[in-house]
Amino acid sequence: MLTENLESPDLDVALAAAVQLIEGVALQPMQLLSIADRLNGASRLADVAALYHCWLQKCQSSINYIIQFNLGVTLSNLGQLAGAESAYRAAIAQNPEFAQAWFNLGTLQERQLQPQDALATWQSMLDDKRVDAQESRELYLMVCNNLGRLLEQTRQLQAAEAILRISLEVDPAQPKVIQHWVHLRQKQCVWPVYQPPAGLTHGDLLKASSPLALLAGSDDPGLQLAAAVHFVRERVNVRVPALAPSQGYAHQKLRIGFLSSDFCLHAVSLLTVELFELIDRERFEVYGFCWSREDGSPLRERVKNAMDHFVRIVDMDDATAARCICAHEIDILIDLHGLTSGARADIPAYRPAPVQMTYLGFPGSTGLPGIDYVIADRYLIPDSVKPYFSETPLYLAQIYQCSDRQRPVAPLPTRDACGLPRNRFVFCSFNNNYKFNEEVFDCWMRILQRAPDSVLWLLADNAWAQANLCARAQRHGVDPARLLFAPRVAPPEYLARYSAADLFLDAYPFNAGTTANDALWMGLPVLTRSGRTFASRMAGSLLTALELPELITTTLAEYEERAVELATQGELLSGLRQRLQEGRASSPLFDTPRFVRDFEDAISSVALRAV
Incomplete structure (x- = not known):
């Protein structure tokens, strides 16, 4: 029984x-x-x-x-x-x-x-x-x-790359593994990055690369768009019902929602915090939808205080988060994440707002069908490259990038305190090392050879990148001791460091963004090269707003020549420094109230209002 x-x-x-x-x-x-x-x-x-x-x-x-x-x-x-x-x-x-x-x-x-x-x-x-x-x-x-x-995740990059190579040698048909393996090589400055393991081709590696990796891996806007579209096809659920009414709402004040996991000590918040604070509350109501870490930083507290409504969505799945946003009847949702690490691209796929935009977080086309506009300026996205964007550019009147005039700066250090030689010309590039590539680094080595009384000051990103960069310098006949590495420090100390350098050398094709803004704010000239992609035109956009076109180049040879000129002809650089200091007081780049009015006017022009 x-x-x-x-x-x-x-x-x-x-x-x-x-x-x-x-x-x-x-x-x-x-x-x-x-x-x-x-x-x-x-x-x-x-x-x-x-x-x-x-x-x-x-x-x-x-x-x-x-x-x-x-x-x-x-x-x-x-x-x-x-x-x-x-x-x-x-x-x-x-x-x-x-x-x-x-x-x-x-x-x-x-x-x-x-x-x-x-x-x-x-x-x-x-x-x-x-x-x-x-x-x-x-x-x-x-x-x-x-x-x-x-x-x-535990920053053991070389061991991670080695074990993923073993995995790919057993089964090459693993796109997600390829994606991580490629980016690990970028982070360590293992060049050429796109050197395929057995069973794979160069094309296989490009096809599987993340959109973020390709910002540094290619200056082809078509390839970057293809990577974004491929990412969306593989990772984003686009077959979901639209939640927001297509005709919009009839609110007296437009409700703006900012969507991000970077409302903490992060580059995005370092740029945007004063934007949130200065938005006109007579015209707008400001929401922050956040899945950021609670890092306890003063910046996070400042961001939270700048919002009229701060909504934590970290414990919600994407569908629930989208319904939450829709329930607040947001008129314009601005995604500050794009396709960067930690993105929740399924949230805008539900179209929780009648108008949706991408801004700042990802410097390229997202390929997301739920995103209507990309906030830009006319230098950043000229007409010739608009076909490479799935979004419609929403042009601001002056400059696409906002700035924080209240960023705290530590006391300015001496060169001795920074470990720098007192009487030599100091080039610096505090970009993340994954933005570097052999073409640009080899150019830097030629610059050092042609300006023999100079050093190059870099971010100490990780031990493997540092060793690889020093080894490549040696192969170029440049004493590795001329490469100086600065450890990461808190933002106020990091900003103060710029006062000890003479010229910032930008990376290509992934320019400095926040980093260039910081250098220019501290009065350090930035030499950049502009190409056809969003990521390769960021620093050029800032320099255009500052009316410093002499610091924008368009070819590697021109970039090299200009760097050598500025290092060896002191009067040229001092003149540019003087104009930069004057521009800091008058340029639209650092006139944040004017930027905010331009921002408000631009987003209002595309808002949908129900009758």
């Missing part, structure tokens, strides 16, 4: 029968797994865990390691992580070759914020040959890829 009850459609009857049979040591392992499967299907995880516990207390079986493993999965799903870890370890103790239990143990350790333990667990699976590329290929790749991902 008890055995018959196991098949009862009433799960409570079946569960009671199973427990009785366990007490009598009469339940077969397959019967246990069958009833557990039914309970799982009904989302009765607590009953599944209790059933497994009961079995393990009463029954001995050669497959108890499987029962322990299943208990671990169940407890993990219940959020009982300590119990899940004990169950996985018990499964491993009974069968040390049970690879899946080792893998899940590593996953659990990561969830418990023990990344080094997780890395050690997964690495042991490879070292002890518990998985291999032939017999357990799928799990082998999972181990390699999880190692690569977590090594990257």
Whole structure:
């Protein structure tokens, strides 16, 4: 009768029968797994865990390691992580070759914020040959890829790149792995970045690159647009219903919503905070929709205080977040994220506002069908490159980039305090190292050779990039000691550093954005090269607003010649410095109130208002 009850459609009857049979040591392992499967299907995880516990207390079986493993999965799903870890370890103790239990143990350790333990667990699976590329290929790749991902997150970049290369050599057809591998090489200045492993071509690497990586990897706007469209096709759910009314709303004040995870100590907030503060509250109501980290910074507090409404959406899924935005009847939603890391591109896909824009966060076309406009200026996106944007450019009258006039600056350091030589010409480039490439760096080395009384001051981004840059300098016959590396510091100290340099050398094709703004604000001339892409025209846009066209070049040869001239002809640079100081007081780049009025007028011109 008890055995018959196991098949009862009433799960409570079946569960009671199973427990009785366990007490009598009469339940077969397959019967246990069958009833557990039914309970799982009904989302009765607590009953599944209790059933497994009961079995393990009463029954001995050669497959108890499987029962322990299943208990671990169940407890993990219940959020009982300590119990899940004990169950996985018990499964491993009974069968040390049970690879899946080792893998899940590593996953659990990561969830418990023990990344080094997780890395050690997964690495042991490879070292002890518990998985291999032939017999357990799928799990082998999972181990390699999880190692690569977590090594990257913990800034162990070289090891991450190496393990992902192994993964790609086993299975080249892994676009997401290629994406991370390419960007890891960029971060370390491993050149050429696009050097394909066996089984892949240069085209395969380009096709799988993230839109962000291609901003630095190509100066072709068509290729950048293709990467964005490919990303959207692969990652964004565009077949969702539009939430906002197409005709708009009839609010007396336009409701502007800013969408970002960067409302914290981040470059986007460093630029935009005064914009939020100065928007005219007689015309607009300002919302911030945020999934940013709570970093406790004064900048985050300032951003929050600048919003009329600050809405946390971190615990909402994308659909719920979109419905939340729609419920606030936002007239214009401005996405400050685009396709950068941490983006939630599915939110604008639901069209929670009748008009949606992208601004500042991603310097290129997003390819997102839910985005109507990209906020720009006419230097940034000239008519000739408009066809390479899925969005319509919304041109501001003067300059696309906003500035914060209240950014705090630490006391200006001496050159000695910065570790710089007192009487030599100091070039600097505080861009993230992944923006560098061999063409530009080799040009910098030629500049140093032609201006022998000079040094190059760079950001100490990571040890591998630093070693690779020094080695390449050596190959060019430039003493690596002429490359000086500055550690990361807080924004006020970072800004003060600029006073110790003579000329900022911009990267290409991914120009400095916030970094160029900071250098110019501190009175340091920026030499840039402009191309055809948004990312390659950012610094040129700022210099145009400052009326300093002499600092904009369009070819590598012109860029090199201008740098050498400025380093060797002191009167040229001093004249530019004087004009920059004057421009700081009068230029639209740093006239934030004027910028805000232009911004307000531009977005108001495309707002939809229901009659």
